[in-house]
Amino acid sequence: MGNKFKPIKSYVLSKEKILKMYQDMLKIRYFENKITDLYSRGLMPGLAHLYIGEEAIAVGVCTNLTKNDFATSTHRGHGHLIAQGCDLRRMMAEVLGKEDGYCKGKGGTMHIADFSKGILGANGIVGAGIPIATGSAYSAKVRGTDQVTVAFFGDAASNQGTFHESINMAAAWKLPVIYICENNLYGVSVDIRKVTNTKDIATRALAYNIPGVVVNGNDVLEIYRVTQEALERARKGEGPTLVECKTYRQKGHQLGDPGRVYRLEKETKEWMERCPIKTFRERLIKEKIFSEEELSIENDIRKIIEEAVNFAIHSPFPQKEEVYEDLFIESEGVEIR
Amino acid sequence: MKIKNITYAQAIIEAMDEEMQRDKRVILLGEDVGIYGGNFKTATGLFKKYGEWRVRNTPISENGFTGLGLGAALTGLRPIIHNFYSDFLMVAMDQIVNQIAKIRYMSGGQAKVPLVIRTSIGAGRSQAAQHSQSLQAMICHIPGLKVVMPSSAIEAKGLLKTSIRDNNPVVFFEHKMEYNKIYEVSEEEYTIPFGVANILKEGKDITIVGTSNMALKALKAAEELAKEGIDVEIIDPRTLVPLDKDTIIKSVKKTGKLLIVDEGYERCGVAAEIAMSILSDVFYYLDAPIERLTTANFPLSFSPALEFLIIPNEKKIYQKAKEMVMG
Numbered sequence: 001m002g003n004k005f006k007p008i009k010s011y012v013l014s015k016e017k018i019l020k021m022y023q024d025m026l027k028i029r030y031f032e033n034k035i036t037d038l039y040s041r042g043l044m045p046g047l048a049h050l051y052i053g054e055e056a057i058a059v060g061v062c063t064n065l066t067k068n069d070f071a072t073s074t075h076r077g078h079g080h081l082i083a084q085g086c087d088l089r090r091m092m093a094e095v096l097g098k099e100d101g102y103c104k105g106k107g108g109t110m111h112i113a114d115f116s117k118g119i120l121g122a123n124g125i126v127g128a129g130i131p132i133a134t135g136s137a138y139s140a141k142v143r144g145t146d147q148v149t150v151a152f153f154g155d156a157a158s159n160q161g162t163f164h165e166s167i168n169m170a171a172a173w174k175l176p177v178i179y180i181c182e183n184n185l186y187g188v189s190v191d192i193r194k195v196t197n198t199k200d201i202a203t204r205a206l207a208y209n210i211p212g213v214v215v216n217g218n219d220v221l222e223i224y225r226v227t228q229e230a231l232e233r234a235r236k237g238e239g240p241t242l243v244e245c246k247t248y249r250q251k252g253h254q255l256g257d258p259g260r261v262y263r264l265e266k267e268t269k270e271w272m273e274r275c276p277i278k279t280f281r282e283r284l285i286k287e288k289i290f291s292e293e294e295l296s297i298e299n300d301i302r303k304i305i306e307e308a309v310n311f312a313i314h315s316p317f318p319q320k321e322e323v324y325e326d327l328f329i330e331s332e333g334v335e336i337r
Numbered sequence: 338m339k340i341k342n343i344t345y346a347q348a349i350i351e352a353m354d355e356e357m358q359r360d361k362r363v364i365l366l367g368e369d370v371g372i373y374g375g376n377f378k379t380a381t382g383l384f385k386k387y388g389e390w391r392v393r394n395t396p397i398s399e400n401g402f403t404g405l406g407l408g409a410a411l412t413g414l415r416p417i418i419h420n421f422y423s424d425f426l427m428v429a430m431d432q433i434v435n436q437i438a439k440i441r442y443m444s445g446g447q448a449k450v451p452l453v454i455r456t457s458i459g460a461g462r463s464q465a466a467q468h469s470q471s472l473q474a475m476i477c478h479i480p481g482l483k484v485v486m487p488s489s490a491i492e493a494k495g496l497l498k499t500s501i502r503d504n505n506p507v508v509f510f511e512h513k514m515e516y517n518k519i520y521e522v523s524e525e526e527y528t529i530p531f532g533v534a535n536i537l538k539e540g541k542d543i544t545i546v547g548t549s550n551m552a553l554k555a556l557k558a559a560e561e562l563a564k565e566g567i568d569v570e571i572i573d574p575r576t577l578v579p580l581d582k583d584t585i586i587k588s589v590k591k592t593g594k595l596l597i598v599d600e601g602y603e604r605c606g607v608a609a610e611i612a613m614s615i616l617s618d619v620f621y622y623l624d625a626p627i628e629r630l631t632t633a634n635f636p637l638s639f640s641p642a643l644e645f646l647i648i649p650n651e652k653k654i655y656q657k658a659k660e661m662v663m664g
Binding site: 139 | 364390391393395396398400401402403404405406407408409410411412413414416431432435436440441442443444445446447448449480481483504505
């Protein structure tokens with residue numbers, strides 16, 4: 001897949017919206033660069049799975065959503081939350097295991113959730129969010145709302161049973177859900193092309209009699225357009241769409257994995273050339289949508305990220321008592337033990 | 338109090354019907370819950386009354402539709418998932434163990450999961466190794482799930498209504514050998530709270546704790562034991578999570594002897610857990626070691642000649658209790 005892009009003016013998008021998309025992609029990139037920095041300085045407990053290189057997908061998709069819509073995320077979930085407008089300070093605090101984190105430090109990077117923005121949780125089990133998203137879509141249908149749910153998942157999740165079970169049900173009942181497969185080619189170290197016989201995961205849509213679309217996962221505008229179509233279909237009651245976004249993990253599977261042993265340098269290099277942020281910036285300038293100066297927002301974004309880090313570092317660790325909280329919603333008169 | 342004679346299965350249908358009528362967020366999902374009326378006839382009439390969106394026949398995708406139930410619960414519905422054998426729960430264990438049980442805690446209390454998983458346990462129908470297991474211990478092991486084990490139809494109705502009204506995930510274990518038995522159930526609406534054990538019979542010589550229908554089998558055994566002059570106290574814990582330890586402790590302090598009967602496998606089972614969880618409170622009051630009757634650590638056989646050998650029954654309860662009292 002080369003760098004063939006449609007003219008930016010062929011998309012129905014305001015300049016403000018385009019700039020916001022660029023900003024959001026940078027936010028994700030810098031947020032995760034900062035996490036890498038904190039990790040290498042030993043300031044972050046555990047580890048994290050980076051979304052670097054895949055920013056166009058979350059931003060292209062979520063630009064279509066409102067906070068009344070829903071999404072399930074993955075272990076590689078920071079991008080989805082940032083694109084959905086979640087609070088960077090509370091996200092960073094969660095990544096550092098602090099009291100002011102979204103989950104009071106109990107979830108960490110792999111389980112960040114923001115129910116107020118419809119994010120039903122990142123997930124440590126590959127493919128587990130797919131049925132949850134399907135249920136959220138079922139719920140919207142029963143409650144008679146026009147809410148749409150997006151299920152984000154990777155190429156590896158498409159080989160879990162939940163993928164088949166969920167899409168089958170959503171197709172049968174025409175549920176308002178969009179299945180976004182972020183195909184970054186590798187499940188940890190395993191090359192999808194070595195464990196799957198179909199070239200495109202999207203062709204599996206045929207088996208469910210729903211539309212399956214392959215899109216350049218590094219082209220934020222094309223992802224925006226394809227998702228918009230899927231969203232309209234969903235809101236009209238026409239059922240789910242499977243969208244496969246072809247992309248690449250610029251980093252390893254997780255912090256600490258350089259991602260080299262199982263990938264060819266040539267391949268990685270080619271994909272770095274197709275970096276979604278770099279190519280988007282080049283297009284915006286070349287097509288005179290924005291000037292270089294107008295896109296010189298790096299320092300502003302860095303400042304926002306620094307503020308988030310500052311907030312997170314100064315947030316206290318959770319109190320000891322917190323470990324016993326939030327298991328159940330206490331019912332009156334019943335002692336839980 | 339006006340009473341009516343209904344089966345255990347009808348009691349379950351009534352509980353769901355009343356709650357679905359009371360709250361339109363309550364839905365039922367599962368294999369065959371539609372026009373067929375549910376396996377073991379535990380959903381008859383609901384499909385016709387509430388329609389396909391509230392009573393949804395699912396494909397045979399246990400992990401998928403269990404996760405679907407979770408997604409629906411997180412976004413404003415109150416689903417009842419029918420997974421009609423506890424053996425089949427194992428197909429859905431990722432969603433039950435890693436998702437449903439944990440999402441509230443993992444999200445720092447943001448998530449609310451008002452969800453009931455109905456399932457059945459019990460051997461005795463020659464359904465062999467994959468349709469006869471009593472796997473409640475596997476669910477009890479996981480923090481974040483409430484575990485309910487009704488004995489009679491009366492208990493099943495009141496406890497299921499409470500389960501549906503609870504804002505937490507509840508796994509509700511019905512006993513498949515009880516479904517067709519007729520009980521006297523109140524005409525009036527009632528619920529039964531969680532964490533409050535039921536003393537089925539008071540006695541002074543030995544305490545028997547029986548889960549699910551083992552409490553009823555213990556009651557039958559107690560009638561025979563009475564003829565031998567043995568006065569048995571019988572406790573139905575009703576819910577294993579939360580467990581009403583106080584009632585059991587109080588009883589054992591009085592009788593000095595405890596027999597626990599549970600149809601799950603012996604190893605790492607519910608009986609072991611109940612015994613250990615109260616031991617330090619009753620140790621100096623015990624006149625004999627705590628004993629248990631459970632299913633032996635073997636798969637259930639198809640042939641009735643083998644199946645009944647390894648599960649607890651009235652006769653085994655009678656013998657074990659007699660030994661414990663008479664020595």
